[in-house]
Amino acid sequence: MTDDDTTSARGGLKPGKRPTINDVARIAAVSKKTVSRVINQSPFVREETRVRVNQVIEELGFTPDAQARGLAFRRSFLVGLIYDNPSPNYVVNMQQGVLDALRGSGLELVVHPCVRSSETLVADIRAFVERQKLFGVILPPSMSEDERVIEVLRELDCPYVRIASVSLDEAGSMLVTNDHLGAAEAGRHLADLGHSRIGFISGPALFRSSAVRGGGFREGLAEKGITLDDRYVAVGAYTFESGVEAAKTLLALDPPPTAIFTGNDEMALGVFKVARDMGLEIPRDLSVVGYDDLPMASRVWPNLTSVRLPIRDMGRMAAEKLLAPMRGLDPAKLNQPEVRPSLVVRDSATTL
Amino acid sequence: MTDDDTTSARGGLKPGKRPTINDVARIAAVSKKTVSRVINQSPFVREETRVRVNQVIEELGFTPDAQARGLAFRRSFLVGLIYDNPSPNYVVNMQQGVLDALRGSGLELVVHPCVRSSETLVADIRAFVERQKLFGVILPPSMSEDERVIEVLRELDCPYVRIASVSLDEAGSMLVTNDHLGAAEAGRHLADLGHSRIGFISGPALFRSSAVRGGGFREGLAEKGITLDDRYVAVGAYTFESGVEAAKTLLALDPPPTAIFTGNDEMALGVFKVARDMGLEIPRDLSVVGYDDLPMASRVWPNLTSVRLPIRDMGRMAAEKLLAPMRGLDPAKLNQPEVRPSLVVRDSATTL
């Protein structure tokens, strides 16, 4: 439609071809290096020149080619999200946060799921990062906890930010979620409600958060003089189905627990299901506390009491750390609040 | 660790640098063009040569540079998922399906959310697609329904597959979900259960599926001699919160509906919430039928009767269409089953 409007500026352009930096340079009557400087916001361009070049860029509808830039820069404009998390809800929330941070940065997000137990995991990740020459990588749990992967990233000189419940790396490449604090709060809460025969459904051993949340929970109970009985601990896999299995085991104990704390919300819903199937009413017959506070926690019935983790914010903050150097900031010194999980009391846990 | 093992093959390689196609060519004693042929699986390479080259590639740990290949090919190895869907669950499911199809293809997935009502939408998408020279794009609803976006993709010569409830394009770039069929089934089901004063919470007008599902539902009811009263139709936004609002409106009518069909599951959960708040028991006092059959449909209580859409499969099939030409197949003639939504009867709807 507006082809004619730009005829003057497009003079000499081959039809059907995208304008390149050469076209911009020719029409703006500068060298392509100067155009490159304008694109990359170099300060060494006279204001007048910059304006003229930007005007031509605008008129031509010029968009720098990511492949060509990447080839010359030896680095792409792609951020990788490498994950193995079994909870799609967790992943999608974090992904949204990462995208929040990337918006307007010129970087794009490549999602790369993988299987941590796969024999080819390390080779796969190496190929992915090397081939795409990623700008950087974000690693949610439990990918963040695999030192073989970290080793590869270091070797390939690929910046990364790890998200984990405890610190595993230097501040600039680490986002700590302090899960022991939230779990301790859950423990104190259940103890305060008068529970003492309490069950715990742990996440899988592969996740640091499983042990950290379990440890924090024990700690919180201990503060109130309660000891978690190992017979009342079941190991799940952070999935709904595993929550179902673990709940069956725990509720078959004699005497059964009066309350159950689960390593994440997904498994808490599994407890909900088993309780209903057994004719137990929550919270009257069984108190349940989850972890993560996914959106669904406040949509199920009864509303799930859960430890809130700001998953989306975590994704955003991790991405901001990754982008910090590009903005001339020190990733270790961003003015980011520490992640402090906190208990959201709803209706699924009550006094004994 | 194994550095020494490869010393022979790495002879002459600059330390600390990734091997390039030149290194492979030199060590295998062929031209780089031949190496390129092996990488791209050209049939015009002698078996013996191919084996030798692959061996050197293996020994060197050579990975072709995606940027360089993209620059030469004038096309990247990235597939874009451009979406504006308000339901994170829907998106994450579809995304998983797309990733299923991409696994092993050498292509990576770039996720690109956007706001359809934004003034810069078209320009944003143009810049994204042009800059990344995308291999192709997948468009879930309602992005799939925006003809301005399609126009840009055609102009940029970017292959795409649209996912929508009705056909909007040629078979090769279209995945039709036939939503009228599933909605009609929901209508017949509620009618068969004896309901006649039935509410409908529609999706937003921007989504074709809203009208298609509404139309199918009316059709199904009509088959049973029931007419949907416009006073019992509320318009939502496919979100939980909008479901809450719409349910409040419908349940405040005098007389209130005895059953509600919602345009998606997310809004059905909103109805669940309002019913509970009003002291109504589902399904005794109110029957509810949803659409999509997200995993959570079978995790809430009572289990939600819902029209099942194989969202993950849809993502996979759409991606397979996109990849078909690369595999020498005609995307219009893939042996894919048609998407047939079907009602999954659970516990949230019962006889009047």
Place this chain on the structure above:
DNA sequence: CTGAAAGCGCTTACAG
């Protein structure tokens, strides 16, 4: 503040 040359690591015609 600006530019001409060389190069990033691949592939596409074009020959042979």
Place this chain on the structure above:
DNA sequence: CTGAAAGCGCTTACAG
């Protein structure tokens, strides 16, 4: 079946 040359569209030193 194989290769030498040119080019994809940018940026990095290096000069001026």
